[in-house]
Amino acid sequence: MGFLDILYFIVPITISYAAPLIFTAIGGVFSERSGVVNIGLEGLMVMGAFIGILFNLTFAGTFGAWTPWLALLAAMIVSAIFSIMHAVASITFRADQVVSGVAINMLGIAVALFTVKLIFGKGQTDFIQRSIPRFNVPFLEDIPFIGPMFFKGIYGSSILAVLVALLAWFVIYKMPFGLRLRSVGEHPLAADTMGINVTKIRYIAVIISGGLAGIGGAIYSQTMTNDFGHATINGQGFMALAAMIFGKWHPIGAMGAALFFGFAQALAISAPSIEFLKNVPTVYLHILPYVLTILALAGFIGRATAPKASGQPYIKGQR
Amino acid sequence: MSNRVINLLVPVISIILGLIVGAIVMIFSGYDPVTAYIALWNGIFGDAYAIGETIRQISPYILAGLAVAFAFRAGLFNIGVEGQLIVGWFAAAYVGSAFDLPKIIHLPFALIAAALAGALWGLVPGILKAALRVHEVIVTIMMNYIALHVVNALIKTVSGSYKTEKIHETASLRSEFLSNITDYSTLHYGILVALAMVGVMWFLLDKTKTGYELKSVGFNEHASQYAGMNVNRNIVLSMVISGAFAGLAGSMEALGTFGYLANLGGFTGIGFDGIAVALLGANTPLGVIFGASLFGSLKYGAGNMPNEAGVPTEIVSIIIALIIFFVASGYIIRVILNRVNKKKGAK
Numbered sequence: 001m002g003f004l005d006i007l008y009f010i011v012p013i014t015i016s017y018a019a020p021l022i023f024t025a026i027g028g029v030f031s032e033r034s035g036v037v038n039i040g041l042e043g044l045m046v047m048g049a050f051i052g053i054l055f056n057l058t059f060a061g062t063f064g065a066w067t068p069w070l071a072l073l074a075a076m077i078v079s080a081i082f083s084i085m086h087a088v089a090s091i092t093f094r095a096d097q098v099v100s101g102v103a104i105n106m107l108g109i110a111v112a113l114f115t116v117k118l119i120f121g122k123g124q125t126d127f128i129q130r131s132i133p134r135f136n137v138p139f140l141e142d143i144p145f146i147g148p149m150f151f152k153g154i155y156g157s158s159i160l161a162v163l164v165a166l167l168a169w170f171v172i173y174k175m176p177f178g179l180r181l182r183s184v185g186e187h188p189l190a191a192d193t194m195g196i197n198v199t200k201i202r203y204i205a206v207i208i209s210g211g212l213a214g215i216g217g218a219i220y221s222q223t224m225t226n227d228f229g230h231a232t233i234n235g236q237g238f239m240a241l242a243a244m245i246f247g248k249w250h251p252i253g254a255m256g257a258a259l260f261f262g263f264a265q266a267l268a269i270s271a272p273s274i275e276f277l278k279n280v281p282t283v284y285l286h287i288l289p290y291v292l293t294i295l296a297l298a299g300f301i302g303r304a305t306a307p308k309a310s311g312q313p314y315i316k317g318q319r
Numbered sequence: 320m321s322n323r324v325i326n327l328l329v330p331v332i333s334i335i336l337g338l339i340v341g342a343i344v345m346i347f348s349g350y351d352p353v354t355a356y357i358a359l360w361n362g363i364f365g366d367a368y369a370i371g372e373t374i375r376q377i378s379p380y381i382l383a384g385l386a387v388a389f390a391f392r393a394g395l396f397n398i399g400v401e402g403q404l405i406v407g408w409f410a411a412a413y414v415g416s417a418f419d420l421p422k423i424i425h426l427p428f429a430l431i432a433a434a435l436a437g438a439l440w441g442l443v444p445g446i447l448k449a450a451l452r453v454h455e456v457i458v459t460i461m462m463n464y465i466a467l468h469v470v471n472a473l474i475k476t477v478s479g480s481y482k483t484e485k486i487h488e489t490a491s492l493r494s495e496f497l498s499n500i501t502d503y504s505t506l507h508y509g510i511l512v513a514l515a516m517v518g519v520m521w522f523l524l525d526k527t528k529t530g531y532e533l534k535s536v537g538f539n540e541h542a543s544q545y546a547g548m549n550v551n552r553n554i555v556l557s558m559v560i561s562g563a564f565a566g567l568a569g570s571m572e573a574l575g576t577f578g579y580l581a582n583l584g585g586f587t588g589i590g591f592d593g594i595a596v597a598l599l600g601a602n603t604p605l606g607v608i609f610g611a612s613l614f615g616s617l618k619y620g621a622g623n624m625p626n627e628a629g630v631p632t633e634i635v636s637i638i639i640a641l642i643i644f645f646v647a648s649g650y651i652i653r654v655i656l657n658r659v660n661k662k663k664g665a666k
Contacts, residue, residue, distance in 0.1 A: 039398075039456070085644070095647035098396055098456055102594055103644040110636035117631035118348050234585055238460055245457060283472035290461035294443075297453045306454070 004145075006274055010266050011149045015158045018255075018262030020045070020220035022161040024240035025247065025254040026168045027212030032249055033172065034205030035185035035309040039101030040086050042237025043108025044210050045217035047082050048075035050112035052218025053228040054119075056128040068132045068222050072157070075218035076211040082108070083210020084203075091202050094313040105237075113230055124229030132157050132222045157219045161255075164212070168251035181205055185307035188314040198314045216240065242293040249307060261289040329652050330599050333645035334613070341638040345630060355628040359635070362623025363616045369623075371501025374510055375576060377615035379404070381513040382568035383593025384611045385520050386437075386561045388602040390455075392524060393557030394537035399444060399459025400565040401590025402466030403437035405583065407566025409470045410436035411573035412580040413477060415486030425489040430512065430570050437566020438559045440466060445558030449551035455558070463586065471582050482581035492575035507575035514608075516564060521604040523560070533557050565590065592618070595643045614639060 024041050031038040038044075055071040063070055082104075089100040116125055137151040137159075172178035183191040184201045192198050217233060225232050243261050247253030268285035271277040342352035363373050383400050390397035397403075411433035418425060444458040474483055492507040524530035535543045536553045544550045568589060573580060592614055599613065600606025621635035645652070 037456075039460075089644060089648050093648035093651045095644075095650065098398070099594065099598060099643060099647040102398070102591060103640045103647065106591065106636060106640035106643070110633045110640055114344075114348075114631050114633035114637060117633065231585055235464060238464065241457070242461060281472060283468050286468040287465045290464045294447070294453075294458055294461050297457060298447055298451050299453075 008148050010263070010270060012153060013266035013270065014259065014263040015150070016155060016223055016262070017265045018259045019155065019158040019161040019223070020216040020236060021240045021243050021258035021261055022165055022255050023216035023219065024213045024237060025243040025258050026165060026251050027209035027216065028241055028244035029168065029172070029247075029249055029251050029254055030181070030205045030212070031209035032244065032310050033185045033307055034181050034202045035188060035307060035312065035314070036087070036090055036202055036206050037097040037101065037311045038086065038206065038209050039098055039241065040083070040104030040108070041101075041209070041213050041241050042233065042235070043101075043105035044079045044083055044213035045220070045237040045240070046105075046108040046112055046233045048079045048214030048217025049221035049225075049232050050116070050217075050228050051075040051078045051214065052221050053125050053128055053226075054115075056130060056222060057126060060128065060130050065130070065133075067130045069156075071222060072215050072218045075214040077214075079214025079217070080207050080211035083206050083213075086210070087203050087206040090313065091199055091206070094315065097311055097313075109230065112228070116228065125227050127227045128222065131226050132219065155219075155223055157223065161219075165251050165255040172251060177201075182307070184314075185309055188309050192314070192316070202314075213237065213240070239289055242289055245306075246289075246293050246296045248296075248305075260292075264288045325653060325656055326601065328656060329649045330601070330646055332652055333599075333642050333649070336645050337638045337642035340641050341634055344637060345634060350628065350630045350634075355624055355630045355634065358624045358627035358630070359617070359620045361627060362620030365623070366502065367500070368502040368504045369620075371497070371504030371506035373616050373619045374501075375504065375506045376619040377611050378507075378509040378513040378575070379568040379571040379589050380592060380596055380611035380615040380618075381510075381607060382516060382564050382571065383589050384596030384600060384607040385516055385604070386564035386568065386590075387593045387597035388600065388604075388607050389520055389524075389564060390557055390561035391597060391602045392537050393533040393553060394540065395448070395554065395557055395561075396456050397441070397444075397459055397558065397561045397565075398456055398594070399440065399462045399562075399590075400568070400593045401586050401588075402459070402463035403440040403562045403565035404569040404587065404590050405463075405466045405470050406440050407433035407437040407569030408573045408580050409473060409483070409569070410566065411490075411570035412483045412486060412578075415490035415574055416484040416579070417477075418490075419487065420489060422489040425487070426492070426574070429486070429490040429574055430567065433566040433570035433573065434563040435566065437562040437564070437569065439562070441558040441560075441562020441565070442555065445555040445562075448558070449554040463590070467583060467586065470580070474580060474582055483579045485578050486574060490574055491578065492571070493578075505576055507571075509571040509575040512567065513571070513611075516567060517604045517608055520564075520607075524604070529553075529556070565593075568593075592639065595639055595646075598643060598646050 024045055028038055028041055052071045052075040055074040056067050060067045086100050086104050089095040090097040132155050134153045134155055140151040141147045180196050180201050184198050188198045220236055221228055221232055239261055243257040244254050246257035264285055268282050271282050345352040345355055386400045387397055411429045414429040414432040444455045447453040447458055448455045478484055492509050494508050497506045532548050532553050536550055540550055596610035596614055599610035617635050621632040624630045624632055
């Protein structure tokens with residue numbers, strides 16, 4: 001394979017892997033920017049992946065070609081509702097946010113598998129017939145070099161992911177809500193003094209993160225695996241968490257990091273068929289995202305600093 | 320009610336709430352919670368074999384719980400127990416199969432290798448926290464995945480197949496005596512190692528200067544610094560010891576239960592359940608025994624539920640997650656208990 005062929009082969013896989021990570025990582029950005037650590041992204045993604053497949057299997061006959069898109073919507077709603085549990089625990093009940101996130105992760109996979117066994121009587125669901133379709137973008141696909149790489153056989157959900165990243169940047173940096181969100185995460189006492197409802201903003205942020213992680217999970221299950229079992233998500237949520245940190249809690253940065261981690265995953269699965277990567281043990285590619293995240297946190301690749309109040313419950317009247 | 324009583328009541332209420340919500344979930348799913356809980360009970364205490372297997376399951380839970388609790392006491396949250404456990408499992412399985420030594424050297428050597436591997440995996444986040452103030456939660460999560468992939472690659476390199484060779488008899492924790500009295504279960508001497516480590520943690524924390532410093536750093540870093548303690552050294556030390564406990568938890572599986580390590584498709588879950596164990600046990604050595612007994616029993620007994628009551632085992636994972644959730648939300652339980660208290664006082 002020539003170098004260009006490799007690119008034509010790898011870039012689409014990269015983007016397919018990155019799309020779910022982008023959604024989930026941006027969900028993480030919303031939550032952490034408001035000061036609520038969300039380790040539960042993995043569990044929320046699992047829930048989204050499960051609901052996506054379940055909806056798709058149930059309603060494929062009713063909605064036809066619209067099914068996978070409506071499944072994303074259903075996954076968003078269910079995961080958003082599920083994330084309220086994390087919000088109540090960590091905002092109102094002042095629970096340790098990391099512990100609550102761990103509980104969400106355990107609960108997500110347990111509830112999903114319990115329901116799968118209840119409905120299907122076995123460990124995984126049937127395969128869906130209507131996965132998210134690939135299509136060619138008219139006109140853009142004819143651009144030499146770029147066209148075949150980015151605009152041929154692309155999932156609609158990948159384009160959606162880029163749009164959501166841009167939208168998230170606009171919301172967080174150009175709208176009043178975004179300013180409130182960031183102030184609540186940096187200095188909730190000051191924000192409260194200025195009349196911002198800290199609790200309300202944090203609730204909204206966590207619920208947004210739940211909804212986005214749900215969409216991320218449903219995209220993953222409807223493009224990559226096409227069924228749901230115990231190993232469907234298997235760490236994608238934590239990788240999204242890593243992408244959020246590597247992207248320095250910024251939506252566009254998170255998108256870039258998600259693309260890079262998608263690239264690492266794409267390389268790991270396609271290395272055996274690429275000439276000069278054949279002899280590189282895939283383990284290096286598998287651990288690359290995690291090692292890079294540690295290095296980024298340690299300050300070797302530009303220092304990554306969390307929002308100041310992240311992880312602390314806001315207690316009114318406490319200095 | 321005194322504070323002490325309330326501290327005891329919070330976990331108890333959480334367990335009861337968890338079981339109640341679990342029952343409600345089962346009713347809504349069309350299962351009979353009474354049959355399900357009876358099946359769970361029989362799975363744990365039904366016969367000598369079940370009891371033996373339950374105790375076997377409790378041993379790694381004790382060690383995983385100690386690992387989380389020890390780091391917690393020094394103010395650190397070690398989510399990386401899972402990864403430290405995996406590298407410990409591999410180290411013990413490797414040492415157990417690659418060397419030919421008399422039992423009196425081989426078994427301790429394999430245990431120490433597991434502890435060292437876990438300690439090494441804890442050292443990285445410890446140093447990063449101490450030297451660069453990098454938050455240990457994220458680093459340990461990343462270290463979990465690095466452990467998973469690295470160990471899977473190592474299994475392939477070392478043995479050439481999907482699992483390591485079986486450990487030699489000289490490194491085994493298996494015990495004919497324990498197995499015989501429990502109707503040929505896989506119960507092994509690991510439980511003694513686990514209980515010994517509970518003693519070690521208690522002694523270390525409550526009877527030594529190092530333990531005093533670790534706890535002091537956990538309470539207030541700045542005050543400890545001002546009092547002349549070396550905060551950074553204590554942070555690294557607590558992560559290393561915590562990792563060693565976790566590594567030993569892995570050796571339970573390598574030297575006792577399985578005798579080898581097969582390619583891991585995902586995490587074992589023991590490390591994450593260790594968080595639940597430590598949380599329920601309020602991070603004390605004795606509390607960890609209690610928490611490990613509860614969660615280890617639930618986890619093993621769950622295996623009996625599909626056969627006897629037709630309920631999927633996942634219901635137990637749901638209940639465990641709910642218990643963590645309720646313990647973590649202890650603040651609200653305390654508030655309610657205090658209100659009830661005041662009303663009683665007013666009358």
